[in-house]
Amino acid sequence: MKKRVAVVGATGIAGQQFLVALQNHPWFEVALIAASQRSAGKSYAEAIRDPKTGARRWWCQEEPPQQTLTLPVHEASTLNLDGIDLVFTAVESGPARDLEPLYAKTTPVVSTASAYRYEADIPLLIPGVNLDHIQLIDTQKRNRDWQGYIVTQPNCTTIGLAITLKPLFDQFGLQKVIMTSMQGLSGAGRSPGVIGMDTIDNVIPFIPGEEEKVEKENHKILGTFDSGAITPADFLVSAACTRVPVLEGHTEAMLASMQQPCSVDDARAAMIGFGKEFIGMELPSSPQHMIIVHDDPFRPQPRLDRDAEDGMTTSVGRLRPDRTLDNAVKYVLVSHNTKMGAAKGAVLTAEYLHQQGYV
C-alpha cells in the first residue's frame, strides 16, 4: 500500500512541480492538497483556473495529473493530517514558519522553504550528499517534543554547488570556493517573479539574499554529524548571483581551491566516481549519475543539459586548472533548479527517508 502524502502550496509553481514529481509514484500517492484560503473549498481544477479569462494557471511543461484535478483543495492553516504519512510543503518562507511546526507535531514534513533551514536541529539535505544528516531528526524530535519532524531542502542555487563540491571536499579538503551563478527565471517563481521587460536582452546582477544563502548553506551541508549535532565544514565561499534570460537551469562558473593537491584529472575522477553507493539504492526518483562530466568544451549549456536524467543529475564541463589559488580547479556546472533543485529533489529525499524507516 502506498504512503499517503499531502502537498501544501499546491497551486503555486513549486507545488505544481510536486504534483508532477509524484505522478504515478510507486511509493507515494497524493491524498491531500492544500493552499491558501483563496483556493480552499474549490476543486484543484477550479483553483487553477483564472475566473476572469478562463486561462489555466499551470506552469509545468508536463500536463497536470488527471487524478489531481478533481481533488478538493483544503486550507493550509487548518489542515487535518489524520491518515497522512508525509507532508510536502512548497510555500513561501513566511507561511512556512507558521505552518511547518503545526504539521510536524504529528507528521513528517519535507520542505523546500527556507524558514527552518538554518536551525541547528533541522537537517538540510541533498540526496546523495549528506543523507546521513537525517540522524539529526532524533535530536530534533527530542528537542521539540514532536511526533513528526521537519527536514529541509537547500536553495536551488546551492544544490549544484554542493553536489560537485562534495567529492572534492571528501578527497582533497576544500579551502576556498568562488562562484558566479547565471540563474534561470523559474527560480524566482511567478508572483510576479521576474518581469518580462527586465529579462529581455539583459542580465540582472542581484538576487536579494541569494549569495548569503549559498555561502551559509554549503557549510551546513558539508558539515559532519557527530554526537547528535552538525559541525559545519570550515572553508570559505564567495558567491555572485545573477539572473539571465534562461527559462530553467542554473549555470555556475566555479573555482575551487583544495587543501591537498588536486589535478584536473583528479577532480574529474572524483566527480565521475561520486555517489555510486547512493545511485545503487535505485530510489524511484534517483538519477543514474550524480554528476556527468563533459569533454566538449561548449558544454554544459542550460538548455541542452538541464533535463539530463530528468533534471536529477548535475552536468559539469570545462574542467581546467587555475593558478590564482592553491590546488585549484575551475569548472562550469548546470543543474536543474526546479527538478533536483526543488520538488523532485525533495521527493527523492522523502524516498530515502521512507527507505530508512523515517516515514
Place this chain on the structure above:
Amino acid sequence: MKKRVAVVGATGIAGQQFLVALQNHPWFEVALIAASQRSAGKSYAEAIRDPKTGARRWWCQEEPPQQTLTLPVHEASTLNLDGIDLVFTAVESGPARDLEPLYAKTTPVVSTASAYRYEADIPLLIPGVNLDHIQLIDTQKRNRDWQGYIVTQPNCTTIGLAITLKPLFDQFGLQKVIMTSMQGLSGAGRSPGVIGMDTIDNVIPFIPGEEEKVEKENHKILGTFDSGAITPADFLVSAACTRVPVLEGHTEAMLASMQQPCSVDDARAAMIGFGKEFIGMELPSSPQHMIIVHDDPFRPQPRLDRDAEDGMTTSVGRLRPDRTLDNAVKYVLVSHNTKMGAAKGAVLTAEYLHQQGYV
C-alpha cells in the same frame, strides 16, 4: 584642416562601427575605405547590399553616414596611402598580420585586431588607462625601421576589467583578480557569429581563446613603461568567459584582492576619482567619467547601462566586501563591447595620439 583617415575592413561590423564613430568627427575625416577583393571596385552602398535579396548588410543601430555611401571601396592588400594620415584597421587577426606592417611602413595604424597585441614593442592601449605606453612607439619605429607604427586595442572583454582595476592597482596594488564574464552577442561578430538557435534560452560557457587573452592583456596594460620597454604588472588573473542572450554589453562579475587594505568605500572612492586628468583633456570621443558607480543594487544591467555616456563609460555596481581573499572587494561591471570596447575606443586613442603629435 581635418586629418584624412582610412578605414580598412569597412564592410564588416567592426568597420561599420568605425564609420559611425568617425561621422562628423571634428578632427578626422574618412577619406579612404578598404575591404577584401569581393567588395573592391564597388561603391560602399553597393558593397553592403546583398545582390540576391536587396537587403542592406549594415548592423549598427545608427544609420550609415550619408557621405560614406558614395565612396569607392578599395582593396585592402593594394592600398595606396598617399595623403592618408592614419589607418584604422577592423579586420580579423589573420589578414591583420599581413596588412598592418604594410601600412605601418609609411603610416600610423590603430588596430582592433589581436595580431600584434602581444609583441613587446607594440603598445596595447586603453584611453585613460595607459596612454603613457605610446612612448613605445619610438622603440617600435626604431626596431622595425618604419615611418608609421602600429598601436593596438585590447580584446573587448579586457577593457572593462582593466579600466576598473587600474585605480585599485595604482592605490592598493593588486594580488589576484577572479572574473566571470557574461558577454553580449555582438562581440562574436556576424560571420556567422553566434547562431540564433544557440542563444535562445541558453548560456554558452566557452569562448575559444578569450580567457587567455583577458589573462595576458591585463598584465601588459597595467605594466610600467621604463627605458623604452614595458615591464608587465605582476598579479594573477583567472577568467571564466561565457556568452549570454544579450545583444551588446559585457557584464563581468569581479573579485579583486589587493596588496594593501582596501575597504569597499576605498574602492568606491578610487573608482569615482579615477581618470580626472584624462577626462579633463576633453577629447572629442571622451566620456565624462571613466567609471560610474551605482548604489542601486540591481545595477549595472547591460541593457540599461551599456549606452551610458554613449557607451564610453564603464558602469560599476554591487561593490561589496569579500572574505575569501586578502583585502578583497567584489563588484559587477558593464562595459560596451563595441563602443569603448572596440571602434569608438580606438578613435579615442587616435585622438590622444593626434593631440600628442603622433598623427
Place this chain on the structure above:
Amino acid sequence: MKKRVAVVGATGIAGQQFLVALQNHPWFEVALIAASQRSAGKSYAEAIRDPKTGARRWWCQEEPPQQTLTLPVHEASTLNLDGIDLVFTAVESGPARDLEPLYAKTTPVVSTASAYRYEADIPLLIPGVNLDHIQLIDTQKRNRDWQGYIVTQPNCTTIGLAITLKPLFDQFGLQKVIMTSMQGLSGAGRSPGVIGMDTIDNVIPFIPGEEEKVEKENHKILGTFDSGAITPADFLVSAACTRVPVLEGHTEAMLASMQQPCSVDDARAAMIGFGKEFIGMELPSSPQHMIIVHDDPFRPQPRLDRDAEDGMTTSVGRLRPDRTLDNAVKYVLVSHNTKMGAAKGAVLTAEYLHQQGYV
C-alpha cells in the same frame, strides 16, 4: 512663459514616459505630479525608490529628469489644479473613469487611458491623422458643462494601423482590413505586465480586449466630423493580437482592401506623401515623416526601426500585392508603442491643442 502642466500617474511606466517626453519642453513645464495615496507626500525621488532593496523603480531608457526628482507627489484624487493649464493622465482605466471628469471640470485633460475613448463627444486623436476632431471639444463642453475637457489617445496597437490606413482611406476608400500584431512587452506595463517565464522562447496568442479595441477605434478615428459629431468610417477590421519576445515596438502584418483600384506603387506614393501639412507645422515633438517606407525586404524590424525619428514615425515595408481581396495590398509596419503610441504622442496632441488655442 511656459504652460504649467500636471502629470497624473507619474510613478507608473506610462507616467514616467510623460516626464521624459516633457523634459526641456519648449512650451510646457511639469509643475505638478500626482499618483496614488501610497506615494503622496513623498518626493518623486523617494516615491520611485523601493524601500526594501533601495532599487530605483524607473523604467525608461532615459534617466529621470533631474528637476522632477525633488518635486512633491500629490494625491491624484484630491488634486488642486489652480494655476495648472493642462493635465496629462497616465493611469489605468478604472481610476481614469473617476479622476478625469473631476479634472475636466476646470482644466483640459489629455489622456492615454481607455475610460472615455468611446464616448460620442470625446475626441480620440492621433496627431497628423484626425486632429480636426478637436472640434468635438466644443460639443463636449456644452454637453457636460465643463470648463475643461477630455481628449483621449487610442490604444497603442491602433496607432500604427490608423496612421498607415489614413492615406489609403483618403485616396482609395477602405473596404476591409485584416491585421495580425506581434506586440512588444512594454505595452503590457509592469504591474506585473508579462511574466519573464512566459515570454522566453514563446509567443502569447491573446491580449484580453485588444482586438476589440483595435476594431472599434479605427472607425472612430477615420470617421468624419460634421455638425458637431463624428460619423464613424464604414469599413471592416479583423485583428489578431499576439505578444512576442520584443521589448518595445509593435509589428503589424497588414492586409488592406480598397474601394478603388490601388497598386503597390499607388499605396507607396500615398504613404510617402502623407501628412506633409501636419509635419510642416513643426510642432516640437513632431516626426519629420508620418510614415517611412522601406525597400529592403527585411525591414521594418522592431529593434532596428522603433526608434526612428525618436519613435514618432511609423515604418512600413514589404509592400506587395494581394489577390485574395479586391484592390488589396499587404505590408508590415512597426510603430513605437510607448513613444508615438503613448506619452510622447499625447504630448504632440497637446502641442497641437496649444497651437490651436485650446490650451
Place this chain on the structure above:
Amino acid sequence: MKKRVAVVGATGIAGQQFLVALQNHPWFEVALIAASQRSAGKSYAEAIRDPKTGARRWWCQEEPPQQTLTLPVHEASTLNLDGIDLVFTAVESGPARDLEPLYAKTTPVVSTASAYRYEADIPLLIPGVNLDHIQLIDTQKRNRDWQGYIVTQPNCTTIGLAITLKPLFDQFGLQKVIMTSMQGLSGAGRSPGVIGMDTIDNVIPFIPGEEEKVEKENHKILGTFDSGAITPADFLVSAACTRVPVLEGHTEAMLASMQQPCSVDDARAAMIGFGKEFIGMELPSSPQHMIIVHDDPFRPQPRLDRDAEDGMTTSVGRLRPDRTLDNAVKYVLVSHNTKMGAAKGAVLTAEYLHQQGYV
C-alpha cells in the same frame, strides 16, 4: 525483419532529426548514412566532431543514437543502395535535384527537400491529410521509368495550415485563407540559419520564398486525385511569414472563409473529429489526435504546445468568428516544424507507404 533505410544528409540538423525519429523504430533500421564528401570515410561520431574545438555538432534535444555513432558515413553522390529498402533525404534543394532521381531509379525516396515538390507526378504528402495521393506514385514510375519513386513533404509552414484547413475544406469548402506566421528559428537551419544578433528583441518580417511556397503547396495538397493526376484545389491563400525569437514551433494566425456557413462550433467539431481513420491505423509515429483544440484563450503557445504528442499533433486555439469575410472563422495554431513538420512527419509518411505495400 526490419526494412533497411538510408539517411542522406545525416550530418545536418534535418538529417539528425531523422536519426532521432528512427531510433528504436519497430519497422525501420538505419543501415546506411550518407553526407557530402567532407564527411565521407569518417565514422558518424567523427563526422559530427569539430576538429578544432572538439565540440560535437549535434543539435537535437535528444542524444545521438548510440548505434549510429559507429556507422561509417558514405558519400551521397556515389551511394550503393543494394539491400536498401528506402531512402530518406534531408539535403538542400540544390543537391536534392541531382541526388533524388539517382536514388529513385532503384529505390523509394522520401524527401523533405523542395526540389521535386511541385512536379505534377510527384506526391506532396502530409500524413492524415492526403495520403491517397500516393497513387500518383504509379503515374510517376510509368512516366519516369523508375523502379523506385520520390515522395516529398511540404514546407514546415504549410503543414499546420493544411492539417487544420483540411477538415474545413472537406465539410464547408474553402474560399479564402489569410495567414500570418510567427516561425521558430530552427526552421532556418544552422548554416548559418538566423544570426543570434538578429533574433534578440526582434521580429524579422521576411523569409525569402516562404510565402510563395505556402500559397502554392496548399492547393496541391488539398487537390483531388483522379485518373492518375492531381487537380489542385481552388481557393485563395495569402501568407505573411515572419521569424520570431522562438526556438522551435511555428505559430500561425489564421483566417479562413468558407463556401458554406460554418460557425465556430462547426469548425471546432470538424477539427476535433478530423483524422480518426488515420489515427486508427496506429502507425508507430502517429499522434493520437491530428488536431487538439484548446479552450484556454492563452493557448496554443509554441513553448507549451509544440511538443504535444511528441510534436506530431497540431494545436489550435482562439477559435472565434470573423465578420470581414463570408462564413469565416479565425484561429491560432502551433505546429512543430521539425517533428510533424519535417523528419518525423516524413517517417510517418514512410510508415504509411510501408503499410500500403509501397516499401
